[in-house]
Amino acid sequence: MNYKRYKHMEISEIGMGCYALSGAYGHVDSRAYREVLEHACELGVNYFDTAQSYGKIAERTLGEVTKAFREEVCISTKIGMKDGIKPLLSYDHVVDACDRSLKTLGTDYIDFYLVHYADPSTPIQETVNALGDLKGDGKIVEYGLSHLSMENVQGYIDKGDPGIAMMELSAVARTSRDELLPIYVKNNIGSVAFSVTGRGILTGNYGKDSVFQKGDIRNMDPLFHRTRLESALRVVERLKELGRKYDKTPVQMAIRWVLSQPGVVTALTGPSKKEHLEENSGASGWSINKEDLRALDEFLGKEDEYLARKEPLVIKEIVTSPLQEDINQALSDLVYSLECAVTSKIATEKEILPVFYNLLELKKSGDISLSELTRMQSSIRKILL
Ligand SMILES: NC(=O)c1ccc[n+]([C@@H]2O[C@H](COP(=O)([O-])OP(=O)(O)OC[C@H]3O[C@@H](n4cnc5c(N)ncnc54)[C@H](OP(=O)(O)O)[C@@H]3O)[C@@H](O)[C@H]2O)c1
Numbered sequence: 001m002n003y004k005r006y007k008h009m010e011i012s013e014i015g016m017g018c019y020a021l022s023g024a025y026g027h028v029d030s031r032a033y034r035e036v037l038e039h040a041c042e043l044g045v046n047y048f049d050t051a052q053s054y055g056k057i058a059e060r061t062l063g064e065v066t067k068a069f070r071e072e073v074c075i076s077t078k079i080g081m082k083d084g085i086k087p088l089l090s091y092d093h094v095v096d097a098c099d100r101s102l103k104t105l106g107t108d109y110i111d112f113y114l115v116h117y118a119d120p121s122t123p124i125q126e127t128v129n130a131l132g133d134l135k136g137d138g139k140i141v142e143y144g145l146s147h148l149s150m151e152n153v154q155g156y157i158d159k160g161d162p163g164i165a166m167m168e169l170s171a172v173a174r175t176s177r178d179e180l181l182p183i184y185v186k187n188n189i190g191s192v193a194f195s196v197t198g199r200g201i202l203t204g205n206y207g208k209d210s211v212f213q214k215g216d217i218r219n220m221d222p223l224f225h226r227t228r229l230e231s232a233l234r235v236v237e238r239l240k241e242l243g244r245k246y247d248k249t250p251v252q253m254a255i256r257w258v259l260s261q262p263g264v265v266t267a268l269t270g271p272s273k274k275e276h277l278e279e280n281s282g283a284s285g286w287s288i289n290k291e292d293l294r295a296l297d298e299f300l301g302k303e304d305e306y307l308a309r310k311e312p313l314v315i316k317e318i319v320t321s322p323l324q325e326d327i328n329q330a331l332s333d334l335v336y337s338l339e340c341a342v343t344s345k346i347a348t349e350k351e352i353l354p355v356f357y358n359l360l361e362l363k364k365s366g367d368i369s370l371s372e373l374t375r376m377q378s379s380i381r382k383i384l385l
Pocket of ligand 1: 049167268272
């Protein structure tokens, strides 16, 4: 395992996250996951990520696994949600949430404490004050930023002193490379990339007919549907081809591509199987040569152009045609239209978030009807067209 010096630590190029313990990728046995975390330590992984919203089991399991050698690992956890899906970043909530995370993790400091989501109801300055005080008290070493818009990121940089940034970045999720990464590089803020395997798609193990467990986020994740999936499968083929030259698997090529982006400190994956973790760790300690990187970037640039042409048409079709009768399909199509509208710059995150949260709440309530979704489709149409 290779390491990069960043802030107070030498950080492993490959990091490990605990998102799967929330059930995001279907049911995961926490005892089995603990063994994967232990195996990560054996492989030299020393960056571990979790979040309050992944459930107490995630922070507790990570804390227990790393307790005996706490100072040798770097732990990030995140705040920003209260009671499920509503964002909250008030001073009191941030301070209380930190105390709770410290208790659940069984540690007296958090290396990187991250703002998970934006809270439009709290001024950034108020959140920054809370984070600054936690830093002053030694409860956190640095604070950082995660799922935030460029506008919010700039707000935190102007008003505060974020020490790290986390972003989705993979060969099939490239927006942050062009938009967020340059801002962080300019401000000397190191970046942690997540979902670098594209939630598994870059392994080549998934295709058009893949079926996921109930509750698996990939049932609704645009990457696994429509034009995005089509493009992702072409990326996998390209990585397979290049991998033959390096004797690496497509996912190892994909992770190495992420690690070759300027400013990326570590690449997080979150497998629940030891053999997957071993494969991902094999992306450390070598590099893709400049010429191959350039050719790969050129290929990915063409995929960007393809998506820029095709996505607006798909979005229009989703919001103007009758919804599919299967509720889950209809829901996944609406999510597709919203998420892709942001990446295609048809709408801003601020514009789509209220309706996005409504959709999630509706899903969580389990009480979804096609007529309700058709009403939501009409609100979405007004925003997007
Ligand atoms: N800041 C944020 O908002 C945010 C959002 C998402 C994630 N994260 C953090 O980043 C971490 C990593 O993201 P992620 O969990 O989305 O990572 P990921 O590794 O891209 O996705 C995990 C999924 O991919 C599969 N997978 C991974 N490597 C594989 C391999 N070599 N072969 C076959 N399947 C493989 C896993 O399957 P198996 O379970 O079968 O191994 C699992 O279903 C998270 O755990 C979390 O800590 C942060």
